[in-house]
Amino acid sequence: MPMNRGAVVALSGIGVLALAVGVGIAWIGGKNLGTILPPPEQCQATVGEQTVVLDFEQAESAALIAGIAVRRGLPPRAATIALATAYQESDLRNLAHGDRDSLGLFQQRPSQGWGTAQQVRDPYYATGKFYDALVKVKNYQKLAITVAADKVQRSAFPTAYADHEADARVLASALTGQSKSVFSCTVRTAELKQEAAGANGLTPRAEAVRKDLLRTFGKLSTGGYAPEGVTTGHMAGSAHYDGRAVDVFVRPISTTNTAKGWALAQYLVARAKLLNIQTVIFSDKIWTAGGRSDSGWRDYTPPERSGDPAILRHLDHVHVDVVDQ
Numbered sequence: 001m002p003m004n005r006g007a008v009v010a011l012s013g014i015g016v017l018a019l020a021v022g023v024g025i026a027w028i029g030g031k032n033l034g035t036i037l038p039p040p041e042q043c044q045a046t047v048g049e050q051t052v053v054l055d056f057e058q059a060e061s062a063a064l065i066a067g068i069a070v071r072r073g074l075p076p077r078a079a080t081i082a083l084a085t086a087y088q089e090s091d092l093r094n095l096a097h098g099d100r101d102s103l104g105l106f107q108q109r110p111s112q113g114w115g116t117a118q119q120v121r122d123p124y125y126a127t128g129k130f131y132d133a134l135v136k137v138k139n140y141q142k143l144a145i146t147v148a149a150d151k152v153q154r155s156a157f158p159t160a161y162a163d164h165e166a167d168a169r170v171l172a173s174a175l176t177g178q179s180k181s182v183f184s185c186t187v188r189t190a191e192l193k194q195e196a197a198g199a200n201g202l203t204p205r206a207e208a209v210r211k212d213l214l215r216t217f218g219k220l221s222t223g224g225y226a227p228e229g230v231t232t233g234h235m236a237g238s239a240h241y242d243g244r245a246v247d248v249f250v251r252p253i254s255t256t257n258t259a260k261g262w263a264l265a266q267y268l269v270a271r272a273k274l275l276n277i278q279t280v281i282f283s284d285k286i287w288t289a290g291g292r293s294d295s296g297w298r299d300y301t302p303p304e305r306s307g308d309p310a311i312l313r314h315l316d317h318v319h320v321d322v323v324d325q
Contacts, residue, residue, distance in 0.1 A: 038188070039294040041273070042056070042185065043055070043056065043186075044184065045170050045179075045184075046170070052170045056185070058092040059270040061086065061092040061105055062083060062092055062175060063216075063267045065079060065123075066083070066171065067217055067263065068128060069082065069131065071217045071218045077140075078141070079168075080165070081148045082127065083164070083168035084164040084165050085149045085161060086105045087164035088149075088160050089102075089106050090104070090106070090107055095107070103120045106127075106129075108126055108130075130152060134148065145162065146162050149161040175267060176259070176263050177260055177262035180283070182266075184269055185269050185273065185293065187273050187277075187290070187293050189290040190276055197242070201225040201227050202244075203242070203244050206245065206322050209268070209320055209322060213246075213264065220248055220249075221248070221251070222248050223249065223317075225246060229241070229243060235303040239279070239322075244321045244322050244324060246321075250318065253316050258283060261282050261317075261318050264282075265282040277289060278324070279321045280318065281318070282314050282318045283314060284315070285297045285299065286299075
């Protein structure tokens with residue numbers, strides 16, 4: 001039986017609606033209200049007019065490379081050179097393959113003395129070996145990035161490092177803390193089982209964050225947790241009382257320590273997806289995973305209670321807490 005015209009019109013309307021939903025476009029009253037799809041999970045850094053967009057794997061690698069430079073007391077220029085090199089060699093990915101026996105973030109070759117295959121695929125080891133070689137290059141800070149990188153890598157295409165210089169500068173500025181609250185990620189909150197605090201008063205997820213920080217940055221002063229748990233000193237409902245939060249101190253307050261604080265804070269955001277981080281607060285700014293993460297760093301309003309303003313405003317410490325459930 002042939003379909004009547006009214007049915008065709010009705011089905012056409014349904015088809016248009018399905019198409020609109022499928023492509024994520026909302027039309028109300030003949031006006032396009034934009035997409036209804038959530039923003040993509042990714043990270044970005046903006047310094048000046050330059051914006052760099054990364055996926056999570058790239059963000060985690062970039063943060064580690066910059067963090068190890070901070071740990072070693074190296075200048076941001078060293079991080080820029082390392083980041084440009086890793087961009088060119090692996091696109092900031094810890095590759096299990098490469099030209100001949102090249103492996104890892106920097107495509108280092110075991111046959112050329114960089115270490116074993118297992119070692120060069122360890123991003124901490126690989127980054128450390130890169131910096132070991134870089135600091136031996138005379139006046140590396142004054143050399144063009146292509147020259148400095150090639151003296152370490154001995155690349156067949158040394159000029160290619162220049163293609164990544166601008167992006168590397170942005171990431172180095174953000175992730176070494178020279179630029180503040182400019183590196184952010186859009187991260188949807190994971191649904192995880194609630195955890196109990198362990199022997200040191202931290203849940204396993206919070207303890208994983210603490211260990212990750214120490215592995216990258218070395219010795220740090222941390223607090224906000226205790227073996228039997230903490231019961232005072234924080235605002236009502238604080239994640240500290242559940243063992244889900246760690247404070248990383250950058251005292252005394254100074255230009256140098258504030259830069260280190262921003263290096264730590266933006267490192268944590270870069271690795272938030274990996275470590276199930278919910279909140280990072282530092283120096284009057286807050287970042288949260290979930291629905292507001294696409295807004296980036298927002299102004300932080302401290303709780304209305306008595307106390308040292310430097311502590312309440314998180315000027316002397318970075319607060320990080322993890323997803324509850």
